Amino acid sequence: MIEYTLSILVHLALVLLLSPLVTGFNRTFKARVQTRRGPGLFQPYRDLYKLLRKGMVIPETASWIFTATPFILFVTTLLASLLIPSVTAQAPLSLFGGVLAVVYLLALGRFFLALGGLDTGSSFGGLGSSREMTISAIAEPALMLAVFTVAIGAGSTNLSIVAQAGLSQSWRFLAPSQMLAFAALFIVLIAETGRIPVDNPATHLELTMIHEAMILEYSGPYLALIEWAAAIKQLVLMTILVNVFFPFGLSPDWSPVPVLISLGLFLFKLLLLSIIVALVEVTNAKMRLFRVPELLAIGFVLGALALVSTFLFQG
Amino acid sequence: MWPIRELYSAGLLVYAIAALAGLSAYLRKTHAAWVASWLCYASLTGAALEFFASVGALATGAEFNWSLPSGIPFLHYGVRLDPLSAFFNLTLSLLGACVAVYSVGYLKHGVAHRRPGLFCCFFNLMLLALTLVFTASNVVFFLIAWELVVVTSYFLVVTDHESEETREGGMLYMLMSRAGTGLMFVGFLLLATAAGSMEFQALHGSGEKLSPGVGAAAFLLLFFGFGVKAGIIPLHIWLPAAHPVAPSNVSALMSGIVIKTGIYGMARVFFDFYGNTPVWAGMLVLVAGVVSALLGVLYALMEHDLKRLLAYHSIENIGIILMGFGSAMLFRSFGHPQLAALALVAGLFHTLNHGVFKCLLFLGAGSVLQGAGTRNMEEMGGLIRRMPWTALFFLIGAIAISGLPPLNGFVSEWFTYQGLLAGFGATPTLTRMAFPIAGALLALTAALAAACFVKAFGITFLALPRSENAESAIESPISMQIGMAGLAATCVALGLGATWFIPVFAPITQNAFGVQISGQLVAGNGLLLTAGSLHNGSVSPLVLAIALLGLAGVPLAMWFVLGRKSPRTIGPTWDCGLPGLTAANEYTATAFSKPLRMIFGALFRPRREIQAEFDVSPYYPKAIRFASEIQPTFETHIYEPLRVGILAIAARMRKIQTGSIHAYLAYIFVTLILLLIFGVRE
Structure with a gap:
C-alpha cells in the first residue's frame, strides 16, 4: 500500500515537473529554428512561479463557475495523467479508468473551461469557447477511431495492458494499422493542444485566438493553473502517443535501474516527438478556422484506414 | 416476502382516485391552489407505492401475474410485472415522484394553475396509463393503455390551448401517434396470428414462427410503429413541436418517460417476442440509432429555444439507446450472448439515465421559464446569480447528459462504447466496420452534446442578463427545488454507485439471452465496472471522483504556499476600451453555434438576411437587422x-x-x- 501511494506521488511529481519543460523545449526549439534566441528552456517554470505569487483581477460579471474552472481543469488533467503509463508499464490508476476515461476527463476540464470563457461576458470569451468546443468536437471521431484501433489490437481499453501488449511484440509499431493510427492521433494532438496550423498559442490578436481567447480574463494564480493544466494535457497526449505506440523500455516495476533507463528513454521519445511538433509548427502557416475540419477529416480517414488494415492484415 | 402485488395495486388505485378527485374538483369549479397541491401529493404517493413494488420485484426476482376477464374476445385485463416491466416501472415511478413534488410549486403559477383539477386529473391518469403500458400482458389491453397515454398526454400538452403554436404541436403529436399505433397494430396482429394468442407470454419467441418475409414485415411495422413514439429520425418531427409547448412538468415526463414507452415496446419485441433476428434487422436498429443521435444533436445545436433544444437532445439520446439495442441484436445474431447482454445493459441503463437527467433538465428549463418568462435563450443570461439552485441542478444535468465523468451519463455511454468495441472482433466480414464507425460517431455526438450544453448553460445562466425579464428573475419555490434536487442526486448516485445498480439487469438479460452478465460487469469488491472482464477494460466512477477530490489538494497547496497573500481585486471585464461592457457585447447562442452551422452547412442549408440602414456612408450604419434560419x-x-x-x-x-x-x-x-x-x- 505504501509502495502504491509512493508510486502515485512519484508519478504526480514527474508529470508536474516535466510538463512545463516540454512547453519550454517546444518554444526554445522553435525559436532556434527561426534563428531567434528564444526565452530559455526553463522560462515556463519562472512564469508559473511568478503567476502563482501575483495578484489577480476577477471580472465583476463572473460567478463561482469562473473561480471553480481553474481547479477543475487542473485536477481533471492531472487525474488523466495518472491513467497513462509513463516510466513504468503499470500506470498508477489505470485500473480505475482506461483510455475512454482519459478522453472524457479531458472533456470535463474543457467543458468547464468553455463555461469559464462564457462567464466573463466578453465577446472574446464566448468566441474562444465556441471555437474550442467546435474543434474538439470534430477532432473526436478521429481520436476515437485511433483509440479503437489501439484498443482492439490489444483487446483492452486499459492503457497499461495496451502498453504491455506492445512490449511483448516489439515490432508491433511497424504494422500499418499502428502507423495509421499514430498519424491520426498526431493530427488530433496538434488540434487538441492548440498548435499551428490549428491555433497559435503565441498569438496576440484576439480574433485569431482560440484557447487564449477563452482564458483572456484569467490572471495570477488562476492563470498559472490553467497554463500548467494546458502543459499537462499536452504531456498526457504526447505520452499516449509515445508509450502506447512505442512502449519499448518501459520498466515492469519500480526497481531503480530499469526505471532510470525507462525514464531516459521516455525523455528521449518525448524529445523526438516535440521536435516533430515544433517542425510542423514552424513549417506551416496558421489555417483559416474553416479549413481545420478538412485537416481533422484527414485524421478521421486515417483512423478508419487504420481499422480497415487491422482487419485486412490482422495486425 | 415483499407485498409486490399489494403495493402495485395500491399505486394504481391511488392514481385512479386522484384522477377522479381532480375531475370532481374541476366539475365543482374548485380551482383553489390546495387542490393541485393535494393531488400532486397523491401522485407522489402513487409513484412511491409503484416504486417500492418495482424495487421489490427487481430485488426478489419475483414475477407476478394478475388478470381479470373482460367478456370481450381476445381481451384480458392482464398485468405482469416481469423484470423488464419492473425496470421501466421503476424508471417511471422515480421520475413521476420527483415531477409530482416539483408540480406542487409549479402549479401555483402558469396556465395549468387556472384549472388545477383538470390538469391533475389528466396527470394522474397519464401516470396510471403509463404504469399499465409497462405492465400490460395482453396485446389488446396494452394497446388500450397505449392509446390512453396518447390521449391524456395530448390533453396535458395542449393545456395552454389558447396559443396556436400549442394547438399545432399537439395536433402533430396526435397525428403521428395515430400513424404509429396503426403500424404497431398490424405488427402485433401478425405476431399474434403466429402465436395463436394475444397474451404476451404466448408471444415469446413468436417472431421465429412466422415465415421470413412476414417476420420481417412484422418487425419493420413494430420498429417504425414504436419508433414514432421514441422519436427516431425521420419519424421525430412531432417531438420538437410538442415537447416545448407543454407545461414544463409535462415536458419533463414526455421526454423522460413517455417516449421511453417506444423503447419499452422495442425491448419487448426485439428481445422477448423475437428470439433471434436477422443481421439486417440489428444493422437497421444500429444505423437508425447512429443517425438519430448525430442529427438529433446537430439540430439541437441550432436551437436557441431552451425547451426545443432539450427536445432535440431526447432524439439524440434515443439514438444512443438504440445503438446499444442494435449491437445487442447483432451479437445475438452472431451467437455471442455475453456481448449481447453487455450491449443490452448499456441500452437499458442509458434509458434510465436519460430519463433522469432529461427530466431534470426540463424541470430546470421550467424553473427558468417561470423565473425569466421566456424560452428564448437570447433573452436570458446571468441567471446563476438570481436562481443559484436551479443553475446548480441544471449544471449537474448538463454534465450528466454530456456523458462526462463521474455522473451517470458517462457510465452508460462507457458501456455502449465497450459494446461497440467488442463488436469489431466478434462479427465477421464487413459488418465489423459498422461498430467502430458507430463508436466514432457516438464520440462526435457526445462531444457535440457537450458543446451544446456549454451553450445552453453558459448563455442561459452566465454573464450579464440580456433582457429585463432575466434581470428581474426570481428563484423557484422550495418544492420545485426539491423535485430537481431529487433527480440531481439520482444522477450522482447512479454514476458513483453504478456497480451497485448493475445487478438489476441480471434477470432481464437472463430472460433475453439466458446469460446473467452483471456478475462479470462488476469487479474489485464492487468498486470497478468492467467490460465483461478486467482485461477488456475497467472504470470506477467512484474512485475517479474520490481521486479528483484528493488531487484538488495539489492546486490548493500551491495556492496556499505561494499565492495566499496576493491581492484579489474585482474589476471590469476587458471591453477593448469601449465605455463599459453591456449585454450587447456578449456572445449569443446563435453566434456560439455559428462555426458548426458553417461546418455542417450541407445539412443545415443556413440562410441569412442582413439589412442595414444608413444615412451618409454605408460604413456607418444606423441600425442593422439580422435574421438567420436553417432549413428544416x-x-x-x-x-x-x-x-x-x-x-x-x-x-x-x-x-x-x-x-x-x-x-x-x-x-x-x-x-x-x-x-x-x-x-x-x-
Whole structure:
C-alpha cells in the first residue's frame, strides 16, 4: 500500500515537473529554428512561479463557475495523467479508468473551461469557447477511431495492458494499422493542444485566438493553473502517443535501474516527438478556422484506414 | 416476502382516485391552489407505492401475474410485472415522484394553475396509463393503455390551448401517434396470428414462427410503429413541436418517460417476442440509432429555444439507446450472448439515465421559464446569480447528459462504447466496420452534446442578463427545488454507485439471452465496472471522483504556499476600451453555434438576411437587422410532399364521404357482407 501511494506521488511529481519543460523545449526549439534566441528552456517554470505569487483581477460579471474552472481543469488533467503509463508499464490508476476515461476527463476540464470563457461576458470569451468546443468536437471521431484501433489490437481499453501488449511484440509499431493510427492521433494532438496550423498559442490578436481567447480574463494564480493544466494535457497526449505506440523500455516495476533507463528513454521519445511538433509548427502557416475540419477529416480517414488494415492484415 | 402485488395495486388505485378527485374538483369549479397541491401529493404517493413494488420485484426476482376477464374476445385485463416491466416501472415511478413534488410549486403559477383539477386529473391518469403500458400482458389491453397515454398526454400538452403554436404541436403529436399505433397494430396482429394468442407470454419467441418475409414485415411495422413514439429520425418531427409547448412538468415526463414507452415496446419485441433476428434487422436498429443521435444533436445545436433544444437532445439520446439495442441484436445474431447482454445493459441503463437527467433538465428549463418568462435563450443570461439552485441542478444535468465523468451519463455511454468495441472482433466480414464507425460517431455526438450544453448553460445562466425579464428573475419555490434536487442526486448516485445498480439487469438479460452478465460487469469488491472482464477494460466512477477530490489538494497547496497573500481585486471585464461592457457585447447562442452551422452547412442549408440602414456612408450604419434560419430538411423534403399527397387523396375521397346517413349505412352493410364472405372461411 505504501509502495502504491509512493508510486502515485512519484508519478504526480514527474508529470508536474516535466510538463512545463516540454512547453519550454517546444518554444526554445522553435525559436532556434527561426534563428531567434528564444526565452530559455526553463522560462515556463519562472512564469508559473511568478503567476502563482501575483495578484489577480476577477471580472465583476463572473460567478463561482469562473473561480471553480481553474481547479477543475487542473485536477481533471492531472487525474488523466495518472491513467497513462509513463516510466513504468503499470500506470498508477489505470485500473480505475482506461483510455475512454482519459478522453472524457479531458472533456470535463474543457467543458468547464468553455463555461469559464462564457462567464466573463466578453465577446472574446464566448468566441474562444465556441471555437474550442467546435474543434474538439470534430477532432473526436478521429481520436476515437485511433483509440479503437489501439484498443482492439490489444483487446483492452486499459492503457497499461495496451502498453504491455506492445512490449511483448516489439515490432508491433511497424504494422500499418499502428502507423495509421499514430498519424491520426498526431493530427488530433496538434488540434487538441492548440498548435499551428490549428491555433497559435503565441498569438496576440484576439480574433485569431482560440484557447487564449477563452482564458483572456484569467490572471495570477488562476492563470498559472490553467497554463500548467494546458502543459499537462499536452504531456498526457504526447505520452499516449509515445508509450502506447512505442512502449519499448518501459520498466515492469519500480526497481531503480530499469526505471532510470525507462525514464531516459521516455525523455528521449518525448524529445523526438516535440521536435516533430515544433517542425510542423514552424513549417506551416496558421489555417483559416474553416479549413481545420478538412485537416481533422484527414485524421478521421486515417483512423478508419487504420481499422480497415487491422482487419485486412490482422495486425 | 415483499407485498409486490399489494403495493402495485395500491399505486394504481391511488392514481385512479386522484384522477377522479381532480375531475370532481374541476366539475365543482374548485380551482383553489390546495387542490393541485393535494393531488400532486397523491401522485407522489402513487409513484412511491409503484416504486417500492418495482424495487421489490427487481430485488426478489419475483414475477407476478394478475388478470381479470373482460367478456370481450381476445381481451384480458392482464398485468405482469416481469423484470423488464419492473425496470421501466421503476424508471417511471422515480421520475413521476420527483415531477409530482416539483408540480406542487409549479402549479401555483402558469396556465395549468387556472384549472388545477383538470390538469391533475389528466396527470394522474397519464401516470396510471403509463404504469399499465409497462405492465400490460395482453396485446389488446396494452394497446388500450397505449392509446390512453396518447390521449391524456395530448390533453396535458395542449393545456395552454389558447396559443396556436400549442394547438399545432399537439395536433402533430396526435397525428403521428395515430400513424404509429396503426403500424404497431398490424405488427402485433401478425405476431399474434403466429402465436395463436394475444397474451404476451404466448408471444415469446413468436417472431421465429412466422415465415421470413412476414417476420420481417412484422418487425419493420413494430420498429417504425414504436419508433414514432421514441422519436427516431425521420419519424421525430412531432417531438420538437410538442415537447416545448407543454407545461414544463409535462415536458419533463414526455421526454423522460413517455417516449421511453417506444423503447419499452422495442425491448419487448426485439428481445422477448423475437428470439433471434436477422443481421439486417440489428444493422437497421444500429444505423437508425447512429443517425438519430448525430442529427438529433446537430439540430439541437441550432436551437436557441431552451425547451426545443432539450427536445432535440431526447432524439439524440434515443439514438444512443438504440445503438446499444442494435449491437445487442447483432451479437445475438452472431451467437455471442455475453456481448449481447453487455450491449443490452448499456441500452437499458442509458434509458434510465436519460430519463433522469432529461427530466431534470426540463424541470430546470421550467424553473427558468417561470423565473425569466421566456424560452428564448437570447433573452436570458446571468441567471446563476438570481436562481443559484436551479443553475446548480441544471449544471449537474448538463454534465450528466454530456456523458462526462463521474455522473451517470458517462457510465452508460462507457458501456455502449465497450459494446461497440467488442463488436469489431466478434462479427465477421464487413459488418465489423459498422461498430467502430458507430463508436466514432457516438464520440462526435457526445462531444457535440457537450458543446451544446456549454451553450445552453453558459448563455442561459452566465454573464450579464440580456433582457429585463432575466434581470428581474426570481428563484423557484422550495418544492420545485426539491423535485430537481431529487433527480440531481439520482444522477450522482447512479454514476458513483453504478456497480451497485448493475445487478438489476441480471434477470432481464437472463430472460433475453439466458446469460446473467452483471456478475462479470462488476469487479474489485464492487468498486470497478468492467467490460465483461478486467482485461477488456475497467472504470470506477467512484474512485475517479474520490481521486479528483484528493488531487484538488495539489492546486490548493500551491495556492496556499505561494499565492495566499496576493491581492484579489474585482474589476471590469476587458471591453477593448469601449465605455463599459453591456449585454450587447456578449456572445449569443446563435453566434456560439455559428462555426458548426458553417461546418455542417450541407445539412443545415443556413440562410441569412442582413439589412442595414444608413444615412451618409454605408460604413456607418444606423441600425442593422439580422435574421438567420436553417432549413428544416425533413419537414420540407419528406413531410411536405406527404402532406400534399394525403390532402390530394382526401380530396378525391370526399366524393364517397357524402354526409348522408343512408350512404354510410350502405357502406357498413357492404363491408359486413364482404367480411362474411372472405373473413369467415371455416
